[in-house]
Amino acid sequence: MDDDWLIYRGTGAPDPERIGHLPPPPPWRTFSGEPLPDPAPPIDSSSTRRLGTRIGAPPAYDAEALQLINAALYLRRPLLVTGEPGSGKSTLAHAIAYELGLGRVLQWPVVSRTELRDGLYTYDAIGRLQDAQLAERESRAPDDIGAYVKLGPLGTALLPSERPRVLLVDELDKSDIDLPNDLLIVVEEGEFTLPELERTADRPGHQEVLVLTDDGRRVPVRGGRVRCHAFPFIVMTSNGERDFPAPLLRRCIRLHLDPPRDERLASMVQAHFGAGADEGHLDLIARFTSEDGDGELRPTDQLLNAIYLTQHTGRAEPTRREEIAGLLMRPLETRQR
Helix, strand or coil: CCCCCCCCCCCCCCCCCCCCCCCCCCHHHCCCCCCECCCCCCCCHHHHHHHCCCCCCCCCCCHHHHHHHHHHHHHCCCEEEECCCCCCHHHHHHHHHHHHCCCCCEEEECCCCCCHHHHHEEECHHHHHHHHHHHHHCCCCCCCHHHHEEECHHHHHCCCECCCCEEEEECHHHCCCCHHHHHHHHHHHCEEECHHHHCCCCCCCCCEEEEECCCCCEEEEECCEEECCCCCEEEEEECCCCCCCHHHHHCCEEEECCCCCCHHHHHHHHHHHCCCCCHHHHHHHHHHHCCCCCCCCCCHHHHHHHHHHHHHCCCCCHHHHHHHHHHHCCCHHHHCC
16 A cells, blocks of 8 residues: 555654644644644653553554544544444554654543533632632732633643644543534534633733643633644544434544454554563463354453463463463453353
8 A cells, every 4th residue: 555645654653754743734624723832742651551561563553444544634533433342442542642743642531421511621610719708818819710720631632732632532422412412513613612711801911811731731721712723633432332413423534443353463462561472472362362152352451461460470381371361351241240
């Protein structure tokens, strides 16, 4: 395959020629936010856990997956990734951020109670009221309103940085029925307002307010509005537990990942245990990849757990390896009984 056009190549290592350099977006995906200083936040422990302590082993995505990932990068569209648990959906966001030098992944884990505002920002109105009362008793000026505002992962991703941040919206299918629809306007417009700041923006000294971000920085918000400059690279994951509305699907690039097998599985084992580790545990890998009578595929953390324990509890004892593998790699339904 001619890969000259690829931005993300899935090599497992940063490419100096591509770090931080994305081609310009389509005209309909350009945004007008005035760029803030780009801190280039470093990779963090979350990415290390997902990619392995020996970051660099390529994830070995196939040609179709690479084309879809790069289409999302070029078009500045969210990537909706579906697949069974353990297929590497969430890890994909970390792999892209690492290889392209886009910094720490902003993570928004979704649960049934999650609302759009949870991802955008929080405002501690009670804390502000209590502090204002205390300041009045102490005859001092109250703290600025920005001290009570914190941007969420989505809100932080939409800050006007020169380079796009990577945002992982994890398990969107677990959300309330309204959240996918509520995301549409933000995904399309690349901006949102903070009414608490917007209503005071015309007062002296309130046009620009410093607020806390999801990754611990203080950044200015002008006029109570956050408008992106480079649209973030958004990876939304789904375990397939529900269908999404057609308007959201039209705005996404869709990718389905099968559970890691063959090269992808070998790369995962090498990333966590070192070069050649897959060859040293062929028996465990073979047992892991075999399906039970119902054709159920096992999550990959079962294999990693089994390899780790066999390395620490009698590596040369076949009986012990079989015993541990049997305990840790049971089908999920069996373990729940």
